[in-house]
Amino acid sequence: MQHQISVITLGITDMPRSRRFYVEGFGWQPVFENEEIIFYQMNGLVLGTWMKPALEADMRQPGLNAPGAFALAHNVPGQADVAPVMEHLIAAGGRLLRAADAPPHGGFRGYVADPDGHAWEIAWNPAWSISADGHVTFAL
């Protein structure tokens, strides 16, 4: 099968609060929104923020937990970009999980939770290439 993830859907509980984090914090523009879901066109996939009861009903999994055992990452062009992006996300309703520092495997990163507790790593990884349209390629 294609190495392909089409959508990441995050369960949210307060649409304006979540929208502020993604639109003002990350500066991302919705490609669709109504009262229960917002879609953002990302780098080869779509990010959705969907009211949690609707997501749970669609998945047939009531009572899902946040934060879950996962993290999303957004990479920035330079080490000096990490902390300012994290501060910007916190100003838009995010919550600091881990201040930025250098992990043992190299680079520089910190973690901020979105208003629903979903974790975002903001990372600088000099080994990975990022194209002008945001496509990220793994490398060591």
Added chain:
Amino acid sequence: MQHQISVITLGITDMPRSRRFYVEGFGWQPVFENEEIIFYQMNGLVLGTWMKPALEADMRQPGLNAPGAFALAHNVPGQADVAPVMEHLIAAGGRLLRAADAPPHGGFRGYVADPDGHAWEIAWNPAWSISADGHVTFAL
């Protein structure tokens, strides 16, 4: 900021069990693996499966829950592809969450959890385009 997600990292608890689901179930090939993490190069981003204690330590968030309040999706070319892909994932250690049917908003989809409970929607969505290299574009 770029509309860019660089990595999705899933916390896992049994590496061989998780590897079987992704490598045999989805047929995806690792670009890197050691005893605690596997990376898969996806459509413009990277999927990581990382032993949960290490992810929790990196995030400074002990005791993360699975399943979390999120779902990942993989889109298939036709409606008739949905059920066979789900059966293949279940044969590789997945667990059925919702049998495939037609949602109110169109298309066809079902849900399978990976061995750690992370939900995958297997979807056919005729409105969304998918390029030969797996880049997915939102449309109504």
